[in-house]
Amino acid sequence: MPDTSSNTEADIYVPTYNAQSPDKPSVLDAKCSHVIKSFQEAFPGHTPDFITRSPGRVNLIGEHIDYSDFSVLPMAIDVDMSLAVKIIPNESKNPSITLVNVDPQFAQRKFDLPLDGEYVTIDPSVSDWSNYFKCGLLVAHTFLKKHYPDKFNNVPLIGLEVFCLGDVPVGSGLSSSTAFICAVALTIIKANMGLAYPVKKSDLLKMTITAEHYVGVNNGGMDQATSIWGQEGHALYVQFKPTLTATPFKFPELISPPTEIQFVIANTLVVANKFETGPINYNLRVVEVIVAANVLASMCGVALAYDPESDFQKGNLRDFMNAYFITFSKDKDCWNGGVENGIEKLNKMLELVEEKLGPYAESGFTVDQAAFSLGCSREEFTRNYLTVVPIRFQVLKLYQRAKHVFSEALRVLEAVKVIMRDGQDFKSSIDFFEQFGTLMNQSQESCANMYECSTPELNEMCEIALQNGSYGSRLTGAGWGGCTVHLVPNENVEQVKNALVEQYYKKRYPYITQQVLGNAIIVSKPASGTCEYII
Numbered sequence: 001m002p003d004t005s006s007n008t009e010a011d012i013y014v015p016t017y018n019a020q021s022p023d024k025p026s027v028l029d030a031k032c033s034h035v036i037k038s039f040q041e042a043f044p045g046h047t048p049d050f051i052t053r054s055p056g057r058v059n060l061i062g063e064h065i066d067y068s069d070f071s072v073l074p075m076a077i078d079v080d081m082s083l084a085v086k087i088i089p090n091e092s093k094n095p096s097i098t099l100v101n102v103d104p105q106f107a108q109r110k111f112d113l114p115l116d117g118e119y120v121t122i123d124p125s126v127s128d129w130s131n132y133f134k135c136g137l138l139v140a141h142t143f144l145k146k147h148y149p150d151k152f153n154n155v156p157l158i159g160l161e162v163f164c165l166g167d168v169p170v171g172s173g174l175s176s177s178t179a180f181i182c183a184v185a186l187t188i189i190k191a192n193m194g195l196a197y198p199v200k201k202s203d204l205l206k207m208t209i210t211a212e213h214y215v216g217v218n219n220g221g222m223d224q225a226t227s228i229w230g231q232e233g234h235a236l237y238v239q240f241k242p243t244l245t246a247t248p249f250k251f252p253e254l255i256s257p258p259t260e261i262q263f264v265i266a267n268t269l270v271v272a273n274k275f276e277t278g279p280i281n282y283n284l285r286v287v288e289v290i291v292a293a294n295v296l297a298s299m300c301g302v303a304l305a306y307d308p309e310s311d312f313q314k315g316n317l318r319d320f321m322n323a324y325f326i327t328f329s330k331d332k333d334c335w336n337g338g339v340e341n342g343i344e345k346l347n348k349m350l351e352l353v354e355e356k357l358g359p360y361a362e363s364g365f366t367v368d369q370a371a372f373s374l375g376c377s378r379e380e381f382t383r384n385y386l387t388v389v390p391i392r393f394q395v396l397k398l399y400q401r402a403k404h405v406f407s408e409a410l411r412v413l414e415a416v417k418v419i420m421r422d423g424q425d426f427k428s429s430i431d432f433f434e435q436f437g438t439l440m441n442q443s444q445e446s447c448a449n450m451y452e453c454s455t456p457e458l459n460e461m462c463e464i465a466l467q468n469g470s471y472g473s474r475l476t477g478a479g480w481g482g483c484t485v486h487l488v489p490n491e492n493v494e495q496v497k498n499a500l501v502e503q504y505y506k507k508r509y510p511y512i513t514q515q516v517l518g519n520a521i522i523v524s525k526p527a528s529g530t531c532e533y534i535i
């Protein structure tokens with residue numbers, strides 16, 4: 001684990017800027033004047049008091065390892081959700097919230113705030129954009145009532161007029177919903193506690209991490225952590241254990257020759273429906289890696305401690321790694337030894353995967369074989385592993401899945417090492433692109449061949465980009481459709497974009513509109529996280 005002990009004050013609180021702030025993120029002025037103008041058009045004669053914003057995110061490396069508790073390396077992106085907010089003092093005694101969205105497919109909404117200070121109600125069976133606002137409202141209100149019970153007992157929250165200006169494409173795996181909810185929660189806290197109230201990033205994370213559960217989405221915490229902690233020029237090392245933290249690592253400045261690091265994010269426009277295909281894709285992988293952890297533990301004779309809060313109540317691959325080193329090397333915490341130590345341990349895990357699971361690489365594990373390896377009956381195995389989430393399979397590919405997870409966790413650490421190097425340590429700027437890009441390409445290969453979560457479309461996009469100036473190209477997010485991410489030096493960006501348009505989009509979708517095309521590709525540097533701007 002990289003050293004994460006150097007957090008400063010600036011890392012602790014959500015930053016507040018105004019027109020004069022010297023240190024404000026470069027995108028902010030343009031975003032703010034745009035959203036203020038839009039607010040004034042939507043609410044004639046009114047001026048907003050403040051703006052909150054929170055960005056979308058993309059995962060650079062570390063795919064399908066978060067649910068095995070291995071750390072990942074995402075970054076915040078330039079597209080975001082900005083909210084211009086006017087506080088309407090409660091004099092009318094009937095406080096309400098009025099929402100206007102820049103996107104005409106999201107019609108204006110107005111709802112009353114409960115007068116007795118009770119929580120708003122959310123109906124998850126109705127799909128409406130205002131539900132996402134209500135999620136952020138609800139979790140922030142819960143925070144306020146918990147921490148300031150006297151102030152918020154029996155009194156309504158303050159009324160607001162809000163203009164929502166978002167440019168994170170919806171439903172493309174870039175976390176538009178998280179960006180929205182983080183900005184909303186911050187808005188509610190500020191409006192009700194006063195603009196001078198400092199909001200801790202860690203509090204905002206605690207609030208928002210479960211917010212989407214109210215609309216029926218059971219996600220982890222990578223998205224919120226990345227949106228909140230995003231920092232210009234930095235990737236975020238997001239750890240899940242022992243607690244969820246996001247540590248920014250600055251990309252090196254590349255001077256010989258001078259160039260800038262850009263990420264091109266391109267949507268295949270193939271929608272991966274997790275709900276429909278989960279039983280043979282996402283959910284099956286979750287089961288396979290948990291079975292792999294338990295089979296490895298059984299074969300190595302180590303006992304797995306598990307997190308009683310996890311759905312499976314079974315250890316995962318990270319738990320296996322910990323247990324292995326506690327048993328055989330009396331190492332109490334295998335994450336305290338720095339990057340090199342982590343790499344050494346993951347390499348040992350890869351050796352074990354070859355030795356123990358390698359003989360079954362071709363055949364995979366049938367239910368009977370898996371039960372036998374775990375020393376339990378077929379019925380017991382089925383009950384413990386195969387009925388928690390619905391899945392369908394012929395054999396469990398434990399060798400391939402475990403190999404992906406450990407090698408991908410290792411690539412994340414290698415990627416952190418590359419980022420941590422000083423720009424001057426690279427003989428040439430190309431060295432950086434080659435080193436980081438190679439890790440991204442290896443990740444794609446492992447996702448395609450070992451984890452089998454890529455598709456012909458994702459592979460094709462990666463090939464086109466690599467032939468046209470990308471140094472690292474891979475799927476991002478769950479795969480089976482969705483987006484790709486490409487590491488591209490500034491001077492190659494146009495060529496990569498044009499190649500994707502001509503060779504992918506126009507070929508596959510001859511009738512594609514300019515609007516769809518415009519949303520399909522995003523070019524972003526690592527961007528700043530959640531912040532507010534006082535007008």
Ligand code: NG1
Nearest residue numbers: 062063064065066173219220477478
């Ligand atoms: P996307 O496809 O970006 O939503 C999903 C999971 C992540 C992670 C990745 C694979 C959800 C909400 N998110 O991401 O937690 O497992 O797949 O790395 O399901």
Ligand code: MG
Nearest residue numbers: 175176177178
């Ligand atoms: Mg989402």
